[in-house]
Amino acid sequence: MGYTQYLPLIERKLHTGSFVYRIVQHELRSGTELFNTRAGSKCVAIVGLSGRFPGAGSVEEFWKNLLNGQDFVKESRFNLEEFYDASHKKKNSTAARHGAFLNAPGMFDHRLFNMSPREAAQIDPLQRLFLTTAYEALESSGYHPDATLSTNRNRTNTYFGQCSDDWRDTLPGSDLGTDIYYIPGISRAFVPREGIGVVILKRLEDAVADNDNVLAVIRGAARTYSNTATSMTHPSSEAQERLYRQVLLQANMAPNDVSFIEMHGTGTQAGDFAEMSSVLNTFAINRSRDNPLVVGAVKANIGHGESTHDPRSFHVISISGKTQKAIFDNKKRLLSYLKNHPKTKLADLAYTTTARRMHQSLRECFTGQSTTEILQQIDASIKSQRSTPSTGTGNIAFVFTGQGSQYAGMGRDLYETHTEFRSLLEKYDSLATNQGLPSFLRLIRDNSLDITSQSPAVAQMALVAIEVAMVSLWDSWGIRPDVVIGHSLGEYAALCVAGVFSVSDMLYLVGTRAAMLEDKLTAGAYAMLVIRAGPKEVQQALVINGFNSCQIALQNSPNITVVSGLMADIDNFRAYLAQI
Incomplete structure (x- = not known):
């Protein structure tokens, strides 16, 4: 058999079964990158995800766009005339007129994250998008703080990568990244692509124990370096092949077990040739007709990103939000989801919206015996909220x-x-x-x-x-x-x-x-006096009578003025006003 991380368990079973066996040490076993001291299967589950992509405000919309073969590389939304220079001679210039951009990247619910509008406006758009997509990914995973040992707040870590800071750069580009890529029909140049993706990871054992919805399993990961490339920026197919074999050994898989590969796709002759050669040399050998190898790259659609490469019973559906508008918007999102996924199980819907959500202070609940019934109730609630006239008589x-x-x-x-x-x-x-x-x-x-x-x-x-x-x-x-x-x-x-x-x-x-x-100031040494007179008359009285320590502190109305000053002068001024 091939390399496996379950060797101690297998050896123990063979020994207790009185089998005759011999273990041959694998030549790569000494590599520390192949081992992880963590107990269990050493597999990592992806239990939630979210993202923003050119032309897509969600992962689901992004997938639909790919199925439809839509291309989102287009003319830049920025005014490039001041910076465009095809010759590259002008400082801080760009030779690109195209990019792949997000729809409404500035939209942000500042109240959800306890920020003032001014504070939110001063934050890097990338940080705002990360906060939003991270929250959505946690919602997607059904995360509830401290619900289980694996969701304990002290056991949760955040890893976030960013390749550029174009929001503050002088080069006009996207909020989230500027990258080099070649797309047929568009000249080779800087092509900005905006995008962000967030995944929620758990140990596979924890995900199964917590009844999570496991979207995918990461069975191996590795990195390598090359000493066979002709230059620092030139790729090496030999190094890439070595990396593929290393990951296959970690996962205890054969090359023919892999049926799809998402390519890096640098858009350069050297890079694409090296990558395709390494893939073919590793995964395309001795494959049968009924086991094809499919390769693809989404960069042709959205550009190149540096960082983002039962018995019937009643069930309760809960929708929460920090404001009434947030609840209204969340109802619309759930209604859209149920219309697009009419076969959603009612029990799954109830469990997800009640036990696997971070609920806000405001909630709205629906009960029913079928998904269709819940859909109708949510639809009616939305229509009722839209048609309800305002009971107010004016602004508040x-x-x-x-x-x-x-x-x-x-x-x-x-x-x-x-x-x-x-x-x-x-x-x-x-x-x-x-x-x-x-x-x-x-x-x-x-x-x-x-x-x-x-x-x-x-x-x-x-x-x-x-x-x-x-x-x-x-x-x-x-x-x-x-x-x-x-x-x-x-x-x-x-x-x-x-x-x-x-x-x-x-x-x-x-x-x-x-x-x-x-x-x-000295406590008890100062006082304030409210006077039924306009500020002009009060100021004249102060000047004429020499109450130099007294000043007009407030004008409460055209005919009510507040004066402050030393307590002795305030007492004398009040006595003076009482005489006139």
């Missing part, structure tokens, strides 16, 4: 109050009775303390606390944290503002809700500002 505005409105125990009842609200405030408090700021939770939990004993930083952070937490809570109920406005300290909360900065940034700004005031 949220107004955020400023300091002075805080008190001990504010928000306490909601904090104690509503899990999501409590979780948000505890998260915000953690964000504050992680930045070296004081905790503000006690001011919310203890209504007997003396508010005057608390620092301005504690009181002010508690106020804006409650305001932002209330917005998140209302959002989960489908109530979202069209406009926001803040008064004084409430402006920070309004800016946060509007997406100008994150909750962490808001707490840092509010807490640090308050701490600076504590450090620079």
